[in-house]
Every structure is written in C-alpha cells, then in structure tokens.
Amino acid sequence: MAAQPTERTLICTVVFADLVGHTRRPVAEQKAFKHRFTAAVAEAVRGVPEAERVIVDSGDGAALVFTVDPEDALFAALHLRGEFGAALRVGINLGPLQLVSDVNGRPGVVGDAINAANRVMSFAQPGQVLASRSYRDAVGMLAAEYGPLFSYEGLRKDKHVREHEVYVVGEATVRRREKTGQPPRKVRAVIAEDEYILRDELVELLAKVWPELEIAASAPDGLAAMRAIDEHRPDIVFLDIQMPGMTGIEVARSIGDRAHVVFLTANDGFAISAFEEGAVDYMLKPYSAARLYTACHRLRRRLGA
Secondary structure, eight states: OOOOOOSSOEEEEEEEEEETTGGGSOHHHHHHHHHHHHHHHHHHTTTSOGGGEEEEEOSSEEEEEESSOHHHHHHHHHHHHHHHGGGEEEEEEEEEEEEEEOTTSOEEEESHHHHHHHHHHHTOOTTOEEEEHHHHHHHHTTOTTTGGGEEEEEEEEOTTOOEEEEEEEOOOOOOOOOOOSSOOOOOEEEEEOSOHHHHHHHHHHHHHHOTTOEEEEEESSHHHHHHHHHHHOOSEEEEESSOSSSOHHHHHHHHTTSSEEEEEESOGGGHHHHHHTTOSEEEESSOOHHHHHHHHHHHHHHHTO
C-alpha cells in the first residue's frame, strides 16, 4: 500500500512532471497520451516499495513523492524524460512535506517540497529536467557519479518573488541500485548531549530526516552514554564532545568500532581529534535539517540501510 498519512513533517523528494501543451490537444488525444503517461509513471516507480512513495495526479501531469531514497527521484525523472522527450518538462526538489488524505480519501501531500518542485518545473524548457539546489546537494553526496549530472542554470524568481537556484540534469550513465523488496533493517541510535534543549531538537530533526531510525536512548553525560551503549548496543552514537563525566572523544575511544560515531560540537577545533577516533561525521551546532540529512545518508551507506 502507498505511504500512509501522518501528522509528522518528513523530508521528501518530489518529481513534478508536466505534459507540455496537454490541455490544447483534442480530448481523444489527451486520453491516449494520459494513458501512456500513467503507464510510464508506473514503470518509473517500479521497484520502489509502495510504502515509500505517493503519486498525486495533477491533471496534465503528476507529482511523484519519495519518502525515503532521493535516488529514486533521479531515476524516475530520467525515465520519464527518456519516454517523452520534448513533450515533458520536469522539476525535482527535496524538502518538508506532510502526508495527508485528499478529498477522495486517497494519499496526498501538502508542504513546501511539492510547491517548490512545481515552481522548479515551471522554469524548465520542454524536454528539460531541472533540480533545486537542496536536491542536488543531497543526491550529490550519495555517489561520486551523481555530481557531474548537474549543471548550474542560475537563479529564477517565481510569481511570489521567491528565488530558486536551479540545476539542469544531464544525460545519465548511472544504473539504478538493486532493491530486494525486503523492509530496511532496523537501525538503532543513542544520543549523548548534555544540553537538553539541543538533545530534544536533535531527536525531533532525526524523526524528520530518518523516520525509520530508532532512538534507543538519550544521555545527558558521557558516563550515562557508556551505560546506554552497553545496554542497547546501538549501530550509531551521536556524541557531544564536551560533556561532564567523560568527553565524547573519550566515549568514542572506549567503544572502538562497536558503533558508528557522529560528533556534535559548537567548536570546530576538535575536528582532527574526532576523525582520529574514526568519526563518520562532525556536526557543528546549531543543527540544521539539511546538514543532518547529509550525515544520515553517510550513515545509511556505511550500514547498507
């Protein structure tokens, strides 16, 4: 079944596809063309679990929403362009959405991610795929071959005078990753942060950028972090560096390779020590969803999750 409505705000990827000149065609031609488009959309999302996608019909096109893997959006957009060429224009964006039910009770979405994807699409020429900077930055971190696909096109203003930095997506020579159809394995994390406001903020952001991640425990100091790690055996530990009892560096040194470590700090002077302890990433406070998204994707790739 398709992704279910939720009150949580998720970071999703949206492919907004528009059939060029569709409403100006004769009705019989519109019907045939839409039937062909529907089949192409089904093929574009084949292999993506239904629980990780929502398709919203826009009349003369569709919005394809991917709730987990941003790579799915890239391959879907390129597939549709390959099928329709200059008869289609496409925009891709990554941002916040909420899953809702539409007036017919079917899955739908609301939020800036789909609105901005529509705006990015409106700047595209027939046969062109444009991507927002947020999407380009996120997917470019996933594999080295993705970066060269994006060429900077410039700044565009929409009707609300909002600026969008857009990139042209070129021809792709990369292949879609194999998907087994099995549910992703459960990944567990422990958070150690002595400032409770920042600790709660990190938990909230993680729920948005990695909904499947299980937060097994949160700790206010280094000694409590060690107890939580021993008890829960997490895959990932988010460690504040400057904590009472034991510093994050000392905790990382003690756990060795038992878990992947992301260091949290307000001081960039600890970076060398952090990476000497095998850190996957090093995040400066205050946290941002975009920066955390990048860190989580590095962790996903390490874990194969």
